[in-house]
Amino acid sequence: MALAHNLGFPRIGRDRELKKALEAFWAGDLEQEELLQAGRQLRARHWQLQGEAGLSLVPVGDFAWYDQVLTHSLMVGAVPERFATDVEPDLDTLFHMARGVSRTGKQTFACEMTKWFDTNYHYLVPEFTRGQKFSLQWTQLFEEVDEAIALGHLVKPVVLGPLSYLWLGKTKGEVFDKLELLDTLLPVYVEIFNRLAEQGVEWVQIDEPALVLDLPADWKAAYESVYNRLQYAPLKKLLTSYFGGLEDNLGLACSLPVDGLHVDLVRAPEQLPYVLDRLPTYKVLSVGVVNGRNIWRCDLNATLDILRQVQERWGDRLWVAPSCSLLHSPVDLQREDRLDDELRSWLAFATQKVGEVALLARALVSPEDDDIRLALAESTVVQRARQSSRRIHDPAVGERLTRVRTQHSQRATPYVTRATLQQQLLALPAWPTTTIGSFPQTSEIRASRQAYKQGRIDRKDYTADMRAEIAHVIHAQEALGLDVLVHGEAERNDMVEYFGEQLAGYAFSRFGWVQSYGSRCVKPPIIYGDISRPAPMTVEWARYAQSLTDKPVKGMLTGPVTMLMWSFPREDVSRELSARQLALAIRDEVADLERAGISIIQIDEPAFREGLPLRGADQARYLQWAAKVFRLSASGVADTTQIHTHMCYSEFNGILDSIADMDADVITIETSRSDMELLEAFSGYAYPNAIGPGVYDIHSPRIPEVAEVVRLLRKAARVIPVERLWVNPDCGLKTRAWPETQAALAAMVEAARQLREGD
């Protein structure tokens, strides 16, 4: 019989119990023993629900106090020097590495954090030094295995594979070939596997997501030698690939001396025939058929058809699984009490997905069982209902898209012409100063928003509160002497949610939290249908702000690509299509802002880079449509209207072409922490439009010195002509307090003044 298993379950808890326990522990309000207890309870609950759902093997090692890659670094003894102590690493070491506290209790820089493949999860980047030694240190995995066995579960420990682990890390000090480290790393893996075998483990899951990337030849070769060297470990090895297709690594992955291979058939269904051809039939084939990264219910009948094909060839060696770890799904749909029945009937969170996996495996052997027939019939009904639902399909949106022409995604004149016309209208000084949009979100603002949402104050009082805040922000900016003002974004809790709530085609869960990093979770909105904008979303706030000042007020919108990337997307249409619909909705808002007298409009795209696919060949396609979609949202304006965009990261390598292709009149970016170094990339490339390189870091309360800002701007002027330079912070100011905000902006404005006057 086909076996049902899971690659990993979300650890955060259906009520974010882990987040709450961690934060209480860090604040000193929870004892370590209580924290450990909270972790044990969550693991026990998650194993139990997976066992009860009908999984034959439950994953162990998917739990982490902060991040699974960090746990792995501790396990293999990869603790950077600044955190190392004489004793073995413990929970303190782990949190120090994550949060930047040195072994002596001083503040130091934390381990770097970066995106886990193309998900919105972030892992802590391992740091490797040349000649580094590894040794088995942190034993959490073995303890959890014992814990699960004691609770009566059949377990499958999850271990990050050696090559993916090295791939994800960075070299420190001397630059060297990370593959050199294998000689000392592999013995630790052998030790881990031996120990698991002694604990009675039959199968270990070795995660090698790097197999879905474009790998250099020496890394491919290393896969062969590594798994040859590990093949004698006394347990069975299931090698897992996910987040994409194996493509050119398929032959390699199929031939490695392991006992089973997991492939992602949600992201890459087209690879199945090749896997069936290449994988020896004595190996287990685990197929990921339930999407681990989204919230839609699986089409059970269609999936079952595929599984039957595989079963014909693979028989009992077919395993059924989610495409990847369920870490990227919210925990439990049962918790959602405010979603309407129709929408709810389309959804499945991690708990429900586990049920789907178990049901599919069972349906292969006993399709006639009553509950299975019922479930399959219900799935048919749900899929049909969704396909034809009026809520999803809005003919007007489809019709409008067919009328979109190339010229809709192009400004009428080239940048140089526009820039001159805009300058005639705006008459801005050299070194124009501005901010990225948000001003401090005080507790009063939050309280007012909350009260309005809960119906404790009415629209009139709420509007009065927000207007008072806008007036305050405008006056503060005038007093500071900024050139281009913003309204401050007081009415927004979140830059995607705020717009999603006003667009048709969007829904919001109450408890659909997904871990982003450490204790931080995000609750992505759900794009369920065709998107349109029933009414203006920001115009009244912007109009009011502009009425208070003679200086230009910059309208502030979230761009189509970011809206998409930070939401759960549809699966019945392409990401590109939803993005184009979003672009038209935003285009309408841009037009209305322009009509309301707003002559500068910023369309934020901080997630532009996040959409980048993992493989080079797909990246080019993505970049092309993403830039075009941005232009579609931005190009409906007169030449004299100035379009800004903002991105808050500093990695533009390889994507500068498309940044230029977006053709925003001004782009503001994060640069202060890189000491303007990243601007070099823009200069080498001869970026054609204007740039506002961030002159101070908004992540810390530190107030920059005027001289320091002047120095950074002079440095910027060496690579970008002064006529195309703007002066602004790295990002929005919503997490900062007022006093430091005012002091920092005062320094920034003074720096611009000195540069203008050539002091």
Ligand code: GLN
């Ligand atoms: N306009 C937004 C703000 O200032 C931009 C946020 C972001 O880049 N993530 O808050």
Ligand code: ZN
């Ligand atoms: Zn930003």
